Amino acid sequence: MHSEPRLTAYIIRRLMQSAAVVLAMSVIVFLGLNVIGDPVYLLIDPQADQAEIERTIRRLGLDQPIYIQYFNFITNALTGNLGTSFVHGTSALKLIVDRMPATLEIAIAATLMSIVFGIPLGLYAGLKPDNFFSKSIMATSILGFSLPTFWVGIMMIMVFAVMLGWLPSTGRGPTATFLGITSSLFTIDGLRHIAMPALNLALLKISLVIRLTRAGTREAIHQDYIKFARAKGISSSRIVGVHLLKNIMIPVVTVLGLEFGNLVAFSVVTETIFAWPGMGKLLIDSIQSLDRPVIVAYLIIIVLLFVIINLVVDILYSVLDPRVRIGEKSA
Amino acid sequence: MTGADPRKQEPTLAVEGLKTHFFTKAGVVKAVDGVSLHVNPGEILGLVGESGSGKSITGFSILGLIDAPGRIVEGSIRYKGRELTTASDEELRKLRGDRIAMIFQDPMMTLNPVLRIDTQMIETVRVHHRVSKSEALERSRAALAEVGIPSPESRLKNYPHELSGGMRQRVAIAIAFINKPDLIIADEPTTALDVTIQAQILAEAQALCARTGTAMIWITHDLAVVSSLADRIAVMYAGRVVETGRTSEVVSAPRHPYTRGLINSVPSHNARGSRLAQIPGMTPSLMNLPKGCAFRTRCPQAIDVCLETPPIREIAPGREIRCFNPVGAAQPAAAEVAP
Numbered sequence: 001m002h003s004e005p006r007l008t009a010y011i012i013r014r015l016m017q018s019a020a021v022v023l024a025m026s027v028i029v030f031l032g033l034n035v036i037g038d039p040v041y042l043l044i045d046p047q048a049d050q051a052e053i054e055r056t057i058r059r060l061g062l063d064q065p066i067y068i069q070y071f072n073f074i075t076n077a078l079t080g081n082l083g084t085s086f087v088h089g090t091s092a093l094k095l096i097v098d099r100m101p102a103t104l105e106i107a108i109a110a111t112l113m114s115i116v117f118g119i120p121l122g123l124y125a126g127l128k129p130d131n132f133f134s135k136s137i138m139a140t141s142i143l144g145f146s147l148p149t150f151w152v153g154i155m156m157i158m159v160f161a162v163m164l165g166w167l168p169s170t171g172r173g174p175t176a177t178f179l180g181i182t183s184s185l186f187t188i189d190g191l192r193h194i195a196m197p198a199l200n201l202a203l204l205k206i207s208l209v210i211r212l213t214r215a216g217t218r219e220a221i222h223q224d225y226i227k228f229a230r231a232k233g234i235s236s237s238r239i240v241g242v243h244l245l246k247n248i249m250i251p252v253v254t255v256l257g258l259e260f261g262n263l264v265a266f267s268v269v270t271e272t273i274f275a276w277p278g279m280g281k282l283l284i285d286s287i288q289s290l291d292r293p294v295i296v297a298y299l300i301i302i303v304l305l306f307v308i309i310n311l312v313v314d315i316l317y318s319v320l321d322p323r324v325r326i327g328e329k330s331a
Numbered sequence: 332m333t334g335a336d337p338r339k340q341e342p343t344l345a346v347e348g349l350k351t352h353f354f355t356k357a358g359v360v361k362a363v364d365g366v367s368l369h370v371n372p373g374e375i376l377g378l379v380g381e382s383g384s385g386k387s388i389t390g391f392s393i394l395g396l397i398d399a400p401g402r403i404v405e406g407s408i409r410y411k412g413r414e415l416t417t418a419s420d421e422e423l424r425k426l427r428g429d430r431i432a433m434i435f436q437d438p439m440m441t442l443n444p445v446l447r448i449d450t451q452m453i454e455t456v457r458v459h460h461r462v463s464k465s466e467a468l469e470r471s472r473a474a475l476a477e478v479g480i481p482s483p484e485s486r487l488k489n490y491p492h493e494l495s496g497g498m499r500q501r502v503a504i505a506i507a508f509i510n511k512p513d514l515i516i517a518d519e520p521t522t523a524l525d526v527t528i529q530a531q532i533l534a535e536a537q538a539l540c541a542r543t544g545t546a547m548i549w550i551t552h553d554l555a556v557v558s559s560l561a562d563r564i565a566v567m568y569a570g571r572v573v574e575t576g577r578t579s580e581v582v583s584a585p586r587h588p589y590t591r592g593l594i595n596s597v598p599s600h601n602a603r604g605s606r607l608a609q610i611p612g613m614t615p616s617l618m619n620l621p622k623g624c625a626f627r628t629r630c631p632q633a634i635d636v637c638l639e640t641p642p643i644r645e646i647a648p649g650r651e652i653r654c655f656n657p658v659g660a661a662q663p664a665a666a667e668v669a670p
Contacts, residue, residue: 224440230396231435232455232506233428246445321445322490 011311018307022300026077029299030070030292039086039290060086073296082300083293087286092297096279102172103271103278105183107263109198111256114205119252121206122213123240129218137210144207153200153273160196167196170275197274201267205259212255216248223247250320257313258306265302341412342369343514343546344393344431349406351385351392358618362388362401364570367643370514370546375537377557377578378550379593380567383614386550389567390516393548394433395423411513429459432507436519438500442491448475448502449487455506474505478535497528504536511543518550533560554593558582563649566590569615569625572643576650586646586657588630624654632656 044056057063061072073083082093125134161169173190175182184190220226221244229243268280275281279298286294317324351363363385370376380386391397393408395415408415410431415423427433435441442451452471456462462470468487475483478501491499500520507515517536521529537560540547551557557564558578565575566587574587585591595608612629615621621628623638630637636655643653 224435224437225443227396228433228435228441228503229443231394231427231433232458233424233426234454234458235424238454238458243443243446247443322447323444323492 007315014307014311014314018304021307022303025303026074026296026300027070029296030073031066033290033292033295034066037290039292042289043086077300082297085286085291085294087289087291087294092291092293093301095282095294096298096301099277099279099282101183102276103264103267103280105185106194106198106201106267106271106276106278107260109185109194110202110205110263110267111260113198113202114209114256114259117202118206118209119213119245122210123217123245125210126214126217126221127240129214138214141207141210144203144210147203149200149204150269150273152203153197153270156196156200157273168193169196172277197270197276200274201263201270205256205263208255208259209252212252213248216251217244220244220247246320250317253316253320254313257309257316261302261306261309264305342371343374343411344548345369345407345409346389346393347407347409349389349392349408350404351388351397351401352404353401355400355618360617361570361620362617363392364620365406366567366570366572367406368548368565368572368575370548372513372546373540373544374563375540375547375549375561377561377564378548378567379552379554379557379564381552381614383617384567385570385617386552386567387518390433390518390548390550393516394427394431395420396427425459428455428512429510430512431514431516432510432512434500434503434507434515434517434520437523438496438503438520439523441503442499444491446490447487448489448491448494452487452502452506452509455509459510470509471505474509475502477508477539478502478505479531480505497524497532500524500528500532501535504532504539508539508543508545512545514546514548515540516548516550519552520549521556522551522553529556536560554582554597566593569620570617571625571653572651573626573653574651576647580647580650584659586650586652586659587626587654588632588656588658589626591658592629632658 040053040057040060040062044053048056054063061069064072076083080093081091084090085092085095088095121137125137128134157169160167171193173184173193174187175184175190176186178186184194226239226243229239234243264279266280267276267278268284270276271278271280272284282294283298285291286298346366346368349363349366350361353360353362366385366389368376368378368389378386378389388397388401392403393415395418397403403416406416410426415426418426442448449468449471452474453464453467456467456470457464460467471487472483475486480486480498480501486494486498486502491502494502500523504520507517520536521532524532533556536547536549539545549557549561561578563575564578564581565572566581566589567573568589574581574585574590581590582594585594589610592608592610596610598607610629615625615628624630624633624641627633627637634656639655641653641655643651645651646657
């Protein structure tokens with residue numbers, strides 16, 4: 001395609017912009033964490049003498065002025081070393097990466113659920129707005145929006161794990177390797193474990209997708225191009241599946257992209273309720289023990305993740321909407 | 332194009348007493364309230380009226396594209412003798428785009444922005460005819476060439492936004508003609524275009540109809556446009572046809588006061604420097620039409636009997652008006668109306 005060099009330039013420009021974002025973010029987080037408390041006293045045995053405290057401070061590099069600490073951190077980061085966890089004594093990056101598959105699979109499962117349930121239900125509600133079922137869908141979606149995640153999670157455990165005993169309440173199931181990917185999505189028991197936490201996470205996203213799809217459908221259905229397609233004698237399934245869906249997918253893809261980032265980064269509550277061994281739980285634990293390297297590394301990874309997701313969404317745009325010309329004038 | 336007496340051949344389309352009403356919360360909107368018209372094979376009928384006179388709704392009713400809260404409540408639409416008001420959705424769908432096609436007003440909105448031209452043309456062929464993709468593509472290319480689009484081969488690969496308004500309307504016309512329909516309903520297809528493009532499109536549509544024998548209903552508010560294009564004219568006012576006849580007769584000697592008002596409103600009919608003629612008042616609300624003749628309140632020659640609803644009557648072969656006191660009548664026609 002003739003637009004490929006332009007696309008490459010665009011991606012490079014975007015990555016450079018994101019490097020600046022990561023840099024700025026690291027400064028803010030680094031300084032901010034310095035203000036909120038001293039990790040040494042959380043780490044050390046209360047009975048330790050002054051000499052031991054001094055030793056620990058030196059070992060962690062906390063005796064240096066903050067700008068030197070930051071400089072050391074950046075120099076190390078450029079070589080791929082995001083520091084060593086104060087608590088675990090291992091590489092912060094490795095800690096996060098080890099937890100990542102569990103979080104990714106729950107985020108993917110929740111996103112898939114929001115697509116599989118959200119788009120058809122939203123389409124239906126948009127095509128037949130006055131029908132009783134459509135009104136029920138919309139009413140339920142308001143619940144999906146407004147009920148707090150933690151409460152729904154607890155209720156789900158009560159009903160499906162405690163009362164009915166259908167699904168396990170906590171933890172991640174056994175994993176299996178398929179096409180080089182190791183995930184609990186490939187075992188039956190793994191699926192049973194992930195069903196509840198994923199649905200819990202997905203509930204809000206499903207509601208969001210339903211409302212977006214419905215709004216898009218309501219708007220598009222009155223457009224001339226839909227009327228023209230009908231005047232051409234096109235079957236209603238093709239009108240909905242091709243003419244309509246391709247037009248309303250644009251906002252849905254944007255929102256799903258951003259929401260996917262949110263799911264990966266901030267599914268803390270659900271991971272805590274269902275004791276899901278993901279990154280969210282690691283973040284909470286690290287904040288509680290003021291494990292600075294892990295927090296900084298985590299946030300940097302999340303920023304990178306959002307940058308990549310945004311890039312993918314932008315590229316998907318140009319696939320979905322031919323009017324979007326990536327790289328002509330940067331958006 | 333037409334025979335001596337149009338009613339000796341079977342018309343392509345005959346609409347009889349069509350009423351399409353919209354049942355809104357605020358009340359019943361009688362958008363089309365007793366329209367009768369017919370089009371003969373190869374003939375171009377100009378359907379003229381102001382905005383809101385029901386001309387577009389008439390077009391959509393013929394195609395069976397009236398959505399709730401609208402509904403055809405009365406009347407018949409016969410395509411080649413076949414009743415369409417009672418036809419199933421599927422039967423109508425099969426007719427649409429194949430035997431009866433439509434061209435819309437705004438070419439910027441008609442084509443789907445996210446689908447390529449070839450996709451939108453091929454689907455029109457393939458939904459009605461069992462042909463291969465390459466055959467459908469070839470027909471699409473030929474249809475584009477037919478409407479005067481240069482290098483149709485590469486235009487097929489374009490998305491709508493890459494084409495100008497005039498070009499897009501040509502594509503829409505090509506799509507309408509692609510299955511060689513018997514009837515095309517053109518809903519103000521040149522209104523949104525520059526005058527130069529407008530003239531080209533008009534000429535092309537006329538030539539295409541003559542070449543393919545396709546009949547056409549050209550809906551417009553612009554009398555100047557139809558007078559150079561249509562064989563016959565039907566003038567609509569407030570959901571009813573008030574005057575029909577051969578274009579030359581209607582334009583040169585209008586009999587309904589509304590038609591005369593319309594013609595006098597065309598600026599070229601005025602002497603330079605004189606004040607433009609206008610029809611006083613506004614189109615009445617379709618929800619609350621005046622009793623009797625809907626034009627009564629704006630009519631310069633309204634008489635007492637106009638409080639009754641005037642029936643449509645033939646004043647000369649092929650010439651019908653819906654008026655008690657037509658222009659140029661020696662005395663009011665009330666006496667002619669049979670009780």
